[in-house]
Amino acid sequence: MAIITISRQLGSLGDEVALALQRKLNYRIVNREIINQAAQRARKPEIALATIDDLGLFGLQPDIKSRLAYNQAVSDIMEEITRRGNTIIIGRAGQIILRGRAGVFHAMVIAPAWLRAERISKALGISLDSALAQIKASDQSRRKYLKRNYGVAWDDPELYDLILNTERFNPEQAASLICHALEQIEMSVS
């Protein structure tokens, strides 16, 4: 398995799972670089900010032409990454752009909203209400992004080979489960 895409909810520890996976597999991780490179290729650097802005604080609304150019650039970059192999792609609709591709494994990391809120609240030193508001906005933003740009539901389980709930697994354990799933798939193929 050469490419792993990880989709994650805010506060689900998805980034930590990716880091644990990186330690186990010695793959490289790509995330924000895809956004920045794609925005620059599309000659619309501000679209990177619009994409990052889960909470809608920048107030940017790229026009459709810019978004199409950006989406094309994201797809191109992801294809390039796939050719290089051995990479963990965090977010960026990798589960859709690379859907059905041989050698690509799609995982999603989730957790209950209350737990995600607790994690965010503790990490940032903010109230639970504020953390919940962040989670709600982030979920809505990511759901909207996939629906608008790719016409799919973010939480559609059919998009993923494995969905991991980190309520009971820590990132190391979750990464081990993904590794185990990869081994199983490779065994069944061979």
Next chain:
Amino acid sequence: MPNNSLSELVSKISRKKQEFAHPIEEQFALILDYYGITWLYEPTTFTLQEDTDGNILEAFTPDFYLPDQDLYVELTTLRPQLNNIKNRKIRKLKTLYPDVNIKLFKRRDLHDLMVKYGLDYEAGYLKGSKAQKNEQ
């Protein structure tokens, strides 16, 4: 947040100490920190006009530069007169430096949103006349 583990996020938010000319710049920096976006404050001054001896007659220093996005950011206000001045400078900058990417961000009242998301550090600065006065 999307690009960072929780611990990285906390360290990024707490480590930056910068003097700003205006409270809205500080708030913008806070949002950049929240998202883990690397920024530089007023790192570049662009010459817009010189006299025949090479003395600078007009210059423009955008508020922020975001190196990973290769994007300069200028924050503007609700005052049409000030906006016109900034728009003119930005048009001139784009003519003289066509390879420079710059985005004008119009000030919005983010106070309520910042409070809602627990990011209300210094957010009170956004409201009231003090901020408007400082913009002149």
